[in-house]
Amino acid sequence: MHKTDIIVGLFFILVGVVILIDAIRLGFGWGIGGPEAGYLPFYMAIGIILCSFSIVVKGLKKLKKEGSGNRLIKEGGLKPVLWVLFPSTGMVLLASLVGLHLAALIFLAFYMRVVGKIGWIKVILVSVLTPLIVYIIFEKWFLIPLPQGLWGELFIPF
Amino acid sequence: MENFLSLITGLSISLQPYNLLIIFIGIILGIIVGVLPGLGGANGVAILISVAVILPPIPGMILLSTIYWGALYGGSICSILFNIPGEPWAVAVTFDGYPMAKSGRAGRALVLSFFSHGVGAFLGLLMLSFFAPIIAEFSLKFGPAETFSVMFLTFSAFVGLGGKSPVKTVIAIFLGFILAAVGLDIVSGKLRLTFGSINLMGGFNFIVAVIGLFGLGEIFFTVEEGLRMEGIKARVGLKDIWEGLKEVFRYPKALIMGSFIGCWMGLKPGGATPASFMAYGFVKQASKNQDEFGKGAPAGIIAPEAAAHGAGTSAALPMITLGIPGSPTMAVIMGGLMIFGLLPGPMLFKEHPDFVWGFIGSAWVANFVGLLLILAFAPLFAAILRIRFSIFMPAIVYVCAIGAYAVNNRMIDVYYMIFFGIVGYLFKKLDYPIAPMVLALVLGDMAESAMRQALIMSHGNPLIFFRPPIALPLMIAGLIIFFWPTISGWKKKLTAKKVV
16 A cells, blocks of 8 residues: 555656646746646646655555555455456447447446356347447437447447 | 525425425435445445436426435435445444444444434525525625636646545546546537547536546445345334434434534535445544444434434535535536536526526425335345346446436437446555546536636736736635645644654
8 A cells, every 4th residue: 555655656756747847838827818827837836746645655654664565455455446447448449349238238247247147048138228328318318429430330229 | 585485485395296296206316225235325326317318497407406315314214224335425324323223223323323314305405595595695796716716626626625646636626627628618619538539529528527437436346246135034114203302312412413413524524424434533523422423322323323314415405506516416416407408606596596496495305205204114125135137237327328328319428428437446556546537527518617707807827826816815715725745744743743
């Protein structure tokens, strides 16, 4: 936990420096029409750098005193998180190819069957009905287009 | 009298069949969101923004706000029956609600909680209906310096009273402001923090950030915890309702104390959660039989529940009058209102009275409908918890993706949503607060333009933020609250020395 605190603190310092550079490029002083565009980002960046620095220092002190502290993510906790993250990302990537509805169908079925180990009947029922209902409500009823993807028209011609 | 007439107009708007239907849908969805642990009011509203954007402004606003009212009611079911708080503000009710349910009086515990919610809501709504126009009238006098000082006070409250590490809160707020600044600067026309990327030119839409941070992030957090549901079965009979109603009023002190603490706390950012804890603490201290607390004392259910709902409703007051949300969920609702092109604040009262009073009227109707629905169907809602999470979860991710896309019809926003989901999860793990960051993202542009306008007015003299009569006390209060952790640290040291 303390280690991650330090790493994240260092990362925020980096973020702060990047913002600072852009704020200086934009100008952070007094322009013709009042404060320039970089005025607020400049002070925000300085604030972030100072605060992150204090977190890093505090973290280092604690690291010396208490060792690395308790784990950030419980043992075995990361796996289920990644099991959500990767399929969700997969769904989004797939959506840009075959459209959101079909991608969602595959994602729902995959997660329920592979991760949830739910019976086939329920899996098929939920994973077909949910996108279908969404499709009818959004595209047919309220006429809100959702991502079709590259080949979406081929799959849902109606 | 004028307010009263406006309120009646508002009520009649929300009693139109279509809007009433929306209220029923919103309340049911809200209760479901509230019942499910891991999905809170803010998350529920964030996720269902995708549905609200397709509605016209008034029904859309009604849907978003009723989800919150529903979530306020629903959070207690899970706490009382499963000892797992469905919502952060329902943590305090587990102390006495669960023991009471365990001792075989589950129905009674639920009824007590719902009626206390009802009373808290009633007081909160009274305050909302009669103070909102006064505050809005008053805040019409605000110039940019005053607007900025109100915002400063709000953010200070997160830092000083938020309960998280003050330094981390400051970082979260500043990051929120930075995220808000990305894209085209309206004043100078320059591109800020885009680093040559075309995708960043449009900036970050805060709805997308909210869906990612609150929706996805919370799901990651919930799957990591790996919830297992073992609850108490409850039945709520007519007799329970009648006995519960009588019992609620046997503890007037707990009820009144809870509601007032709730309404007061709701005005400050932080909202319902600290209010419920505070009310529990106060009532326990004031009680004659403190030993009963923790074993199923009725007062231990009544006070935190009345406070939670009072805070929830009164949090709408600063949002609708000043454009400053009193709770994280209100921040998300306010974000939702902004999609309809409606900027909450004093001008809203003047320009769109039908909208404001529709909001207030629907809050009355929705809270009443919510009370009836939850009294009638509490066991049914509790049954939702027996559905496996792996059926809900992918569907929620799907709805989140729709919402992120529907805001701007851009695929890139869906990628941003996943990115914000990861950020939200890590922030929560590392104890960086999410709510102030989202608030900074929502208010960022307004706060910045208020600051710049004020500085232009004063030719760069920062003392304008301290100008009497309105800005000065606000800024001083803000500064005191901001440095409160340091001040209370000194105080502790001083008293410790004296004792030595």
